[in-house]
Amino acid sequence: MTGDVVRFERKRSVAVVTICRPERMNALNREVFVRFGLLFESIAEEFWSDVSRSPRSIILTGAGERAFSAGADLHEILEVCRCETGLEGVRKIIESGRRALRSIEECPIPVIAAINGYALGGGCELALACDARVARKGSKIGLTEVLLDIPPGLGATVRLPRLIGEAKARELILTGKALDANEALSLGLLNDVSEPDALLESCIRFAEELTKAGPVGIAYAKTAMKAWLCQPQVQKEFECELEAFLEALMKGEALKRIQRFFSAIPAPKGSLPKTHF
Structure with missing residues (x-):
């Protein structure tokens, strides 16, 4: 059901969802977004049809040792920009990403991001859509999009201020600074x-604490806490972010910076492909 790029496993009452693109540092492409949407919608349907058969919590992580997700797959963005669909093709990718993150937020089961390395750009935005975030020491977390002359595009300008406050959210988004785990904590x-x-193990312990509460109570608590997502003004904020992302991509230096980013990094034999930021 989830294909090769996303893996789903059950560990007792806990499910583990893994992005399986370690060769690209778990860069997020359209296929990953679509798989996420299908998976989390299926999990939600199963929960409401038979709570007793559903996992009580979900851990979301990335394969390998280097990254939770180092961001969007920039190779895909470049290729789409070069083809006939151009901007509309990029819009479809971003919209599929927004739907995927919304399906995670709306999942009735708590979702914990297990950040195992880099969570940058779109990878950080993915973590923001989860209910909780745990990172190992040495991880780097940040909204680095502005370093490529584009703003965040998957909802971070809406979600982050509500999580850490307006002032710090502005600082992180406008500087593109990546934080170490203790700073982020x-x-x-x-x-x-x-x-x-x-x-x-830390995430599983965190998740198992949730099993002490009733699953239906948790589900409805999540529904109440996420009610702001359905407000017309909030939907307008998401739409404004999307349009800002697309305009910046075409009007700024984003495409040139992405190309320079790839060309400036040598690719010795056995190294990871340069696909993301």
Whole structure:
């Protein structure tokens, strides 16, 4: 059901969802977004049809040791910009990403981001859509899009201020600064920081704490806490962000910076492809 780029596993009452693109540092492309949407919609349907058969919590992580997700797959963005569909093709990718993140937010089961390395750009935005975030020591978390002359496009300008406050959200978004795990914890961006070799175990312990509460009560608490997402003004904010992203992509230096980013990094034999930021 989830294909090769996204893996779903059950560990007792906990489910683990893994982005399986370690060769590209788990860069987010259209296929990943579509798989996420299908998976989390299916999980929600199963929960409401038979709570007793559903996992009580979900851990979302990235394959390999280097990254939760280092961001959007910029190779895909460049290729789409070069083809006939151009801007409309990019719009479809971003809209599929927004739908995927919304399906995570609307999942009745708590979702915990297990950040195992880089969570930059779109990877950080993915983590923001989760209910909680735990990172291992040494991880880097940030909304780095402005360093490529584009704003965030998956909802971070709406979500981050509500999580850590307007002032700090502006600072992080406008500077593109990447935080280490302890800095992110101090700002409230993370719920916990684990030892490097104990991330999954820490997340499972965190998740199992949730089993002490009733699953239906948790589901409706999530519904109440996310009610702001359905407000017309908030929907307008999401739409404004999307249009700002697309305009910046075409009017600024984003495409040139992306191309320079790839060309400036040598690719020795056995290295990871340059696909993301």
